[in-house]
Amino acid sequence: MNSNVESILDGELELLASELPFSRIEQSRLRALLQMGKVVFHRQGSRIFHPEIALRDRAFWIVRQGSVSRNGRIGVSEPSRLLSLGAVFPVEAVLSDGDFGYAYVAEEDCYLWQFERDAIDAWLAEVPFLRWLAEALQMQRQVIQQSMLELVHSRQLADQALAMPAKSIAATNVAYISAEQSLQEVAALMAERKIGSVLIGTPDAVAGIVTATDLVRRGIAQCLPFTAPVSAVMTGKPVAVEDSISVFGAVVEMAEGKYRHLLLKDSEGGLAGIVSERDLFQAQQQGISHVFTTIDDAESVADLVQLAIKARDFGERVFSQGMDVNQFLRLTSSINDRITKRLLALVLAKRSLATPFCWLAFGSEGREEQGFVTDQDNGIVFLAKPGQDLEGLREEFLDLAREMNDALHDCGFERCKGKIMASNPEWCLSLSEWKARFSSWVRATTPTAILNSTIFFDFRPIFGETQFAEEMRDHLLEEAKKNSIFIHLLAVNALQVGPPVGRLGRFATVNGKIDVKTQGTRLFVDIARIYALHCGVKAVNTEQRLALVGQRIKRSVSAIQGDIAAFRHVQTLRLQRQLASLQDSGDANCLDPYALDELQQRILRESFRQASSLQERLKMDYKR
Secondary structure, X not given: OOOOHHHHHHHHHHHHOOOOOHXXXXXXXXXXXXXXXXXXXXXXXXXXXXXXXXXXXXXXXXXXXXXXXXXXXXXXOOOOXXXXXXXXXXXXXXXXXXXXXXXXXXXXXXXXXXXXXXXXXXXXXXXXHHHHHHHHHHHHHHHHHHHHHHHHHHOOOOOXXXXXXXXXXXXXXXXXXXXXXXXXXXXXXXXXXXXXXXXXXXXXEEEEEEEHHHHHXXXXXXXXXXXXXXXXXXXXXXXXXXXXXXXHHHHHHHHHHOOOEEEEEOXXXXXXXXXXXXXXXXXXXXXXXXXXXXXXXOOOHHHHHHHHHHHXXXXXXXXXXOOOHHHHHHHHHHHHHHHHHHHHHHHHOOOOOOOOEEEEEEHHHHOOOOOOOOEOOEEEEXXXXXXXXXXXXXXXXXXXXXXXXHHHHHOOOEOOOOOOOOOOHHHEEEHHHHHHHHHHHHHOOOHHHHHHXXXXXXXXXXXXXXXXXXXXXXXXXXXXXXXXXXXXXXXXXXXXXXXXXXXXXXXXXXXXXXXXXXXXXXXXXXXXXXXXXXXXXXXXXXXXXXXXXXXXOOOOHHHHHHHHHHHHHHHHHHHHHHHHHHHHOOOOOEEOHHHOOXXXXXXXXXXXXXXXXXXXXHHHHHOO
């Protein structure tokens, strides 16, 4: 201990007596604790602690005089914070080693109490200090949860249309004129052909471009005569790019070069079209409708096979460009639904059915949470009226389902290995049979019934008589409401797997990996389903369930937001891994957490802690 420390202890105790947590510690004990530290000086601007520089040993500081600036590395929602007399930092270092995400800099010349490893255990023996530490850590976690929400939302680059090929929105009605033609002639040509620009020269030798804006700004505004040659207002040597460029690429090209038009050249050097700023703006307004339109207009299964390939490529591009995971999953589900509906329309055009039906989606497709690696999970519910031949009707729908499952397979939706497909007689049932099946599962206590509930209770109508699905859902919720034992068993099953985080925040890996489906997204999906069944919530999508059941069970607004943000983050990492697996052929759900950057690791840990919080609530409510 420094020789000058003893002489200032009395004054120090008086200063700290009004500050938490020191005001809760007996002064004689506080004196003994301070004697285990040393007073250090830091000049203004000097770096006290930085997360990218590992400490040789555990340490923490107490501000004695002056002030210290804490700069958050997340930075999305938390500004720099000024620490003054009595502030303890970094609080995480009291408990463990490692990178804690904040940098601390002397805001002015300051004196600090510094405590090393040996002294920390003594501080941790003080109950008031421990209580304060827990509160401080909880506050930091709440900040991180809010930052998680903002980080997810900030990942949206712009709009899904940015991944479209620019040639899909380019103007192909191109007019060519000579440089000698007058402004009046050019204006008349634009009006006649309803175009906003013309090219100067020939298809093989473009010398310039003239737009309606050029005629106004460079012609009329400059009082040029109508007989002046168009070369006086043209932009020479317009920039040409490959027609394979995306809308996003065209936006960047225009922004960097301050262009308003780009020429698109095909692979042979010929002109494929012209794209303008207005085209790009309209494309972003149009959004995904161009994809939907082509699917809706498909005239054969072969057409849909090709469109499905393009749709998957489109999805991979927009997700890689940073589309928000919730927006991406909705986009994917919408496209897949359109493909299924169009396939059914084509297949049904050749058939005449004896009774109405509904095509159902189960599992992740039912929840609108399909990723890049998925298979078919579907079924059929049909109406069987008294006196109708039930097995005859079933065979008719099984024939339809076989053709549909084959067509979906051709479109890239792999057949379910567990045979959860409409072509399986087990999942091609009448409305009354589906109700009876649901009742038998809810009333049973077998592992098979529990497993089936995790798949078939997440269902959604895709095509046909949607009221059949609603009747099934109403029946299921009514059955679940009457059977608390079943809900209890679902809770026990859900709690068999916990978040893969061990002591001191280390990831609990197997062969260096964690399963971000079983140990990640499933944690949220299962709990959301259990509460939805118990509370009578009809929503199937996990985010919607978390929001609705959170309100029903009186979970705080910040906790609900944290649940959703955590689920989104884990879902994002899972989709990123799935996308990577298409290239490296590895397991689509197994992720090396330490291959992530520091911020992603930190948020992943907090996401798993949020899952733990949900599981603790589940234990409290059901596992008694």
